[in-house]
Every structure is written in C-alpha cells, then in structure tokens.
Amino acid sequence: MTLSELHGSGRLAACYPLVPGLLAELDDGELERAGRLLSRLDPDEVLRAHPSTPVVAVAVTGHRTLGPLLAPLTAELARHGMLVRARLSDFDAYVFDLGDPKSALYEARPDLVLCVLDPDTVFDEVPVPWTAEDAERALDALVARVRDLAVAFGGRTGGTLVLNTLPLPRRFTAQLVDHRSRARLGAAWRRANARLLELGDEIPSVIALDLDPLLAEGVPAEDARLGRYARTGLSPALLARYAREVGHLARHLTGRTKKALVCDLDGTLWGGVLGDDGQEGIELGEGLRGEAFTAFQNVVRQLGSQGVLLAVASKNDPGPVQEALREHPGMALRPDDFVQVTANWRAKPDNLRDLARDLNIGVDSFVFADDSAYECGLVRHTLPEVAVVRLDEEPARHIERLLRDGWFDTRELNAEDRARPARYREEKDRHTFLSSFDSVADYLSELDVRVRLAPVTGAGISRAAQLTLRTNQFHTGMLRCQTPQVSEAADGPATRVLGIHSGDRFGDNGMVGVVFTRRAGDTVHIDNFVLSCRVFSRGIETACLSAVLSDARAAGAHAVEAVYRPGPKNSAVRAFYPDHGFTVTGEEDGVLTFRHDLSDPAGIVAPPPHIRFTESLEESR
Amino acid sequence: MTTIDDFLVLVRHEIGLPVGPEHADVPLDQVPGWDSMHLLALLTALERQTGRSISLPDVLEAESLHEIHELAVQS
Numbered sequence: 001m002t003l004s005e006l007h008g009s010g011r012l013a014a015c016y017p018l019v020p021g022l023l024a025e026l027d028d029g030e031l032e033r034a035g036r037l038l039s040r041l042d043p044d045e046v047l048r049a050h051p052s053t054p055v056v057a058v059a060v061t062g063h064r065t066l067g068p069l070l071a072p073l074t075a076e077l078a079r080h081g082m083l084v085r086a087r088l089s090d091f092d093a094y095v096f097d098l099g100d101p102k103s104a105l106y107e108a109r110p111d112l113v114l115c116v117l118d119p120d121t122v123f124d125e126v127p128v129p130w131t132a133e134d135a136e137r138a139l140d141a142l143v144a145r146v147r148d149l150a151v152a153f154g155g156r157t158g159g160t161l162v163l164n165t166l167p168l169p170r171r172f173t174a175q176l177v178d179h180r181s182r183a184r185l186g187a188a189w190r191r192a193n194a195r196l197l198e199l200g201d202e203i204p205s206v207i208a209l210d211l212d213p214l215l216a217e218g219v220p221a222e223d224a225r226l227g228r229y230a231r232t233g234l235s236p237a238l239l240a241r242y243a244r245e246v247g248h249l250a251r252h253l254t255g256r257t258k259k260a261l262v263c264d265l266d267g268t269l270w271g272g273v274l275g276d277d278g279q280e281g282i283e284l285g286e287g288l289r290g291e292a293f294t295a296f297q298n299v300v301r302q303l304g305s306q307g308v309l310l311a312v313a314s315k316n317d318p319g320p321v322q323e324a325l326r327e328h329p330g331m332a333l334r335p336d337d338f339v340q341v342t343a344n345w346r347a348k349p350d351n352l353r354d355l356a357r358d359l360n361i362g363v364d365s366f367v368f369a370d371d372s373a374y375e376c377g378l379v380r381h382t383l384p385e386v387a388v389v390r391l392d393e394e395p396a397r398h399i400e401r402l403l404r405d406g407w408f409d410t411r412e413l414n415a416e417d418r419a420r421p422a423r424y425r426e427e428k429d430r431h432t433f434l435s436s437f438d439s440v441a442d443y444l445s446e447l448d449v450r451v452r453l454a455p456v457t458g459a460g461i462s463r464a465a466q467l468t469l470r471t472n473q474f475h476t477g478m479l480r481c482q483t484p485q486v487s488e489a490a491d492g493p494a495t496r497v498l499g500i501h502s503g504d505r506f507g508d509n510g511m512v513g514v515v516f517t518r519r520a521g522d523t524v525h526i527d528n529f530v531l532s533c534r535v536f537s538r539g540i541e542t543a544c545l546s547a548v549l550s551d552a553r554a555a556g557a558h559a560v561e562a563v564y565r566p567g568p569k570n571s572a573v574r575a576f577y578p579d580h581g582f583t584v585t586g587e588e589d590g591v592l593t594f595r596h597d598l599s600d601p602a603g604i605v606a607p608p609p610h611i612r613f614t615e616s617l618e619e620s621r
Numbered sequence: 622m623t624t625i626d627d628f629l630v631l632v633r634h635e636i637g638l639p640v641g642p643e644h645a646d647v648p649l650d651q652v653p654g655w656d657s658m659h660l661l662a663l664l665t666a667l668e669r670q671t672g673r674s675i676s677l678p679d680v681l682e683a684e685s686l687h688e689i690h691e692l693a694v695q696s
Binding site: 004007008032033036037040067068070071225226229230232236 | 635637660677
C-alpha cells in the first residue's frame with residue numbers, strides 16, 4: 001500500500017497512523033509529492049478517526065511568497081506522525097503579523113511561528129545604485145526590526161518564534177566590482193546573521209535556525225525564475241530542508257524527542273565481522289576505512305555526551321564484544337559509554353523491546369542505526385515507531401546519514417541532560433541491588449531515598465520545562481511547557497512550580513519531577529504533576545503529594561483540586577489522585593477532575609517512612 | 622509526453638489531483654483541489670520530463686490545464 005493508493009481510495013485519514021511508515025523511505029522528490037497530497041488532507045478528518053494524533057498549529061509569515069513551504073512542512077510533520085494546522089500569511093506580512101497584538105496571527109494562537117527571512121528582505125530596502133554601506137544600513141535596520149518584533153512576540157504568546165539566517169547570493173555580491181566593498185558587504189552580512197542567531201539566546205521564545213550548514217550541503221539558496229515570477233524567497237529545495245529542521249523542532253515541542261541511539265556493531269561501529277575476523281581483524285582506528293569507523297564512533301560519543309542514551313544491539317557473542325569494546329586500541333566508545341550492550345542472536349526488534357523495558361522508556365524513543373538493509377527493514381516493519389537510520393557499506397557516509405535528521409534536537413541542554421547516561425547506568429545498578437532483597441520494603445529502606453521539594457529557580461526552570469516535554473508516563477495534566485511558560489508560572493503571584501529532587505545511596509538523581517500548583521480563593525489546584533520514569537515505584541510521588549496537601553492546609557486552603565488528562569502513555573496515573581484520598585468530581589472526554597477535602601488532617605496520606613523528605617514550601621507561599 | 626492524456630497522468634502523479642479529460646479545459650480555479658502553488662511543481666516536473674525550458678510567466682498566465690499542456694509541447 002502506497003500513500004497515493006491510500007489517497008486514491010479515500011482512506012488516507014482513516015489510515016493516518018500508517019503514514020510515517022510510508023514516508024520513512026521516500027527520497028526527496030517522492031517526499032515532495034507526498035507533501036502535496038498530505039497538505040490537502042483536512043486535519044479534522046484525521047482527528048475524527050484518530051483523536052490523539054498530535055496537532056501543531058503553525059503560522060507561516062515572512063517577506064516573500066511562502067506557499068511552497070506548506071507541502072514540505074506537512075510532509076515533515078507527517079513523518080513524525082503529527083498533523084499541521086497551517087496558517088499562511090499574505091505576502092510581506094511579517095511586520096504587521098508580529099507587530100500588531102490584534103493580528104490574525106496572534107488570534108490563531110499558533111504553537112510555532114515561522115518567520116522566514118530571505119535576502120530580498122534586505123535588498124528590497126537598498127536603493128539603486130547602492131554601496132556596501134547602503135546594504136549594511138538596511139541589514140542593521142532589519143535586525144533591529146526583527147529583534148523588536150521578537151521581543152513583542154515573547155510578551156504576547158507562549159508560542160515559539162522561528163527565525164533564520166539570510167543566505168547571501170552571488171547575484172548581490174557580484175554587483176560590487178571591487179573586492180574591498182564585496183568583503184565589507186560579506187562581513188556586514190555575517191554580523192547581521194550572527195545577531196539573528198544571538199536572538200535565540202537573548203529571547204527565550206525565539207529559535208534561530210542557521211541556514212548556512214544546509215547551504216553547505218549544496219542546496220541552492222534561490223531559484224531565479226521562481227524568485228522573479230512567483231516572488232518566492234528561498235528555493236523550494238532549501239524550504240524543504242528548512243521544513244525538515246522545523247519537523248524535528250515540532251517533534252521536540254510536542255514531547256517526542258528521541259532519547260536513545262541503538263547501534264549495530266559489525267559494519268556500523270567497526271568494519272568487518274568480529275566473529276569471523278577477530279578483534280585484530282576488524283577495521284577500526286587504523287587504515288583508511290578503520291579511521292572512518294573511528295570518526296563515526298566519535299560522533300556517536302559526542303551525542304552520548306549530551307544526554308543521548310547509547311546502546312548496542314548486535315548479532316554477536318557477548319564475550320568477544322565486551323573484550324573488543326574494552327581492549328581494542330582504536331575504539332572511541334568504551335563499555336561505560338553505553339547504557340546497555342546487547343550482543344546475542346535474537347531478532348533485533350526483540351532486543352529493542354527488552355531494552356525499552358529495561359530503561360523504562362518507550363521504543364518510540366529509539367533511533368536505530370544499522371548497515372544491514374535486512375535488519376533496518378525488519379525493525380521498520382516490526383517496530384514502525386523506531387526511527388531507522390540506514391547506513392551502508394561506505395563508512396565515510398555514516399556520519400552524514402546519522403545526522404541528516406535531527407532526531408535528538410532539543411531547545412537547550414542542561415546539566416541534567418549531560419548526566420543522564422550516568423543516571424541510567426546507576427539505575428541498572430539499583431536493579432541488581434534490588435534482586436538481593438526479599439521484599440521491596442526492605443529494598444527501599446536500604447536504598448536510603450532522599451527527596452526534596454522546593455520552588456524551581458534559575459537553571460531549574462528549563463529543567464522543569466524539559467520534564468513536561470520529555471515525560472509521557474507519570475504526567476497527570478499532560479501540559480507541555482516551554483521555558484518562558486514555566487518561568488511565568490514560577491513568578492506568578494498565585495502559581496508555583498515545585499521541583500522534585502531525589503537521590504539515594506547510588507547517587508544523586510537530580511531534578512526528577514515537577515508539580516504546578518495554582519491558588520484560587522480557598523482552593524489549591526494541582527495543574528500538573530510530572531515525575532521521571534527513572535524514579536517510579538519508590539513512594540516519591542506520595543511524599544510530594546502529601547507535602548503539597550499539608551502545605552495547602554497550613555496555608556488556609558479548604559480543598560485541593562487536581563486533574564488527569566489522558567495521553568498516549570499516562571493511563572497508569574489515572575488512579576494516582578483517587579489512590580491518595582481524592583474523590584472524582586467530574587469526567588468529560590476522558591479528562592477527570594478530583595477534589596481533596598482538607599478538613600480532616602488524617603485524610604492526608606502520610607509520606608512513606610523509608611523516604612527522608614525535606615521541603616521548603618512555606619517561605620515561598 | 623505528447624498527448625493531453627499523458628499530461629493528465631503527470632498531473633495526477635505529481636500533484637495527486639484526480640483530474641480527468643473533463644478538467645482539461647475548465648478554468649484552473651474550477652479544477653478540484655487546485656492551488657496556484659501547483660503550477661510551480663508542475664513546471665518543474667514538466668521540464669524534467671521534456672528536458673526543455675518552459676516559460677514560467679506563460680505558465681503562470683495559463684487559464685486551463687490544456688493551455689499548460691500546449692506550452693509544454695510547443696516550447
């Protein structure tokens with residue numbers, strides 16, 4: 001079954017969950033055609049058949065005609081199983097769209113605003129004839145204007161504004177015949193681009209995409225005829241690559257960033273076959289191909305250093321694999337770089353499922369890289385939710401293949417991310433420790449769990465946002481928040497954002513959860529309660545809920561109300577509030593509301609005895 | 622690609638629109654699902670298939686699929 005067959009038979013909406021699989025192996029031209037089909041599909045029709053499909057509201061604005069962006073944008077989001085509700089602005093509307101608080105763009109309340117800038121955004125304001133200084137003045141004015149608009153945007157909406165750097169086409173530089181002026185134009189252009197990129201650091205709601213790396217792949221910046229006659233800015237090919245970046249951004253913003261990279265070994269992390277060639281015979285470290293494999297390992301290690309969990313799934317005997325990882329002089333990756341090394345003769349999809357269970361994450365968090373067409377096909381077929389990176393026999397191309405899609409793209413990285421692989425390894429040690437006890441209670445009391453509940457500040461704000469974005473299981477309110485939204489809630493007079501920090505005898509877990517509360521009259525609302533899957537089943541959630549209830553009572557509240565919104569994976573927390581003394585007060589479309597009457601202190605569940613709990617809630621009240 | 626039927630096959634394939642001979646001569650805005658952006662995609666596909674350059678201003682001014690086909694075969 002192909003996409004056009006589904007479309008032709010009128011079943012595209014009904015079969016939308018199949019779409020990512022159908023798009024996974026398309027080449028650029030096929031994906032472009034698929035985008036045109038998909039962009040005519042009504043998102044509401046899909047939602048009627050599949051109500052839990054994530055939808056991203058995207059407003060597209062800018063200087064030139066941006067219609068050609070819609071099809072690739074739709075295709076890229078569809079690759080990730082998402083729907084796009086796109087709103088295309090009129091020609092050259094970005095100043096009005098972003099500058100007027102009553103604009104239709106703001107009224108549409110988009111999750112993402114793509115403000116696509118192109119070289120003519122500058123040169124339409126440069127007189128003819130012109131000098132490098134004229135262009136520099138126009139660049140300065142543009143950057144100042146974009147900055148003002150971005151600041152205004154940040155104050156008006158919780159959405160994300162995507163800006164981009166401006167390509168510098170030769171049709172402008174070559175109009176200056178002296179090299180000195182040309183160089184001045186080039187320098188001013190780069191300064192403007194650098195300032196646009198810095199806006200991403202300066203304004204929390206802005207993400208600045210650097211188009212230079214895309215252009216460096218050989219993608220044309222412009223199309224002369226389309227630019228002239230159809231008034232487009234960037235070339236269709238560049239818009240398609242831009243859309244791919246936006247697809248990963250949308251994936252991140254909807255809490256679907258990939259968490260783990262699972263690599264094959266033979267032909268992937270080294271050349272040759274370990275079982276046949278022996279440790280001395282594999283290609284790694286030395287020789288042209290050996291160096292290429294080491295370079296690839298370094299890139300994998302680089303990803304691991306930023307919180308991507310690395311694992312191995314290889315058809316090999318485990319002993320020689322461990323030896324090679326430990327001892328081979330050309331190995332850039334060592335056993336400690338991996339959260340798990342699985343070497344056996346089982347089918348890889350089975351190993352991936354087991355790995356997901358051991359790490360307590362979904363298989364949809366995996367990216368799987370393998371040089372075998374067979375293994376890639378099997379994983380794609382059996383576990384369509386796994387992103388498959390198909391490598392081949394040319395190791396020099398492994399790096400670009402792996403990085404072609406920004407599977408692990410995230411808005412910002414914090415200390416918690418960098419420590420993540422170590423935390424997962426500690427978690428495995430805890431499992432081993434657990435097996436030496438007769439009962440869970442014995443285990444927990446020996447585990448020496450420490451929990452601290454305190455309002456988030458500083459770097460904790462971005463970590464809190466990240467928890468709402470990454471957590472899918474223990475997530476009662478299913479409210480994904482960006483950093484600015486968390487910041488607002490943390491600073492609000494009636495709202496609080498409480499970070500849950502935990503640790504135990506194996507180490508510090510860092511900030512593992514977050515509770516959003518809001519006081520309205522004599523009621524405290526728990527708008528969201530999020531806990532990382534790494535620390536389930538230790539009573540941490542009970543200790544924290546107990547503290548929130550006691551604190552509400554001490555602050556004179558008469559009741560605490562809470563909510564459960566169903567998400568794809570959070571059904572386990574449906575009973576969280578009822579299990580802790582709340583009564584159900586309403587149910588609509590699967591959304592449950594709860595209330596806890598605080599009048600009787602005995603009705604507040606006691607914190608588990610094995611937890612050493614500290615909180616600093618009073619001073620923040 | 623020589624006949625109008627070949628051309629309609631191309632439109633169906635590239636744009637995914639269910640067009641038939643009955644749509645060849647109607648104004649483009651009456652072709653179900655038509656969008657002016659389709660012209661750009663169609664031009665690229667036509668040039669790729671014919672190996673010839675087609676005038677984009679003329680394509681942009683064409684009023685029916687039939688007219689686009691004529692531009693593609695005459696140029």
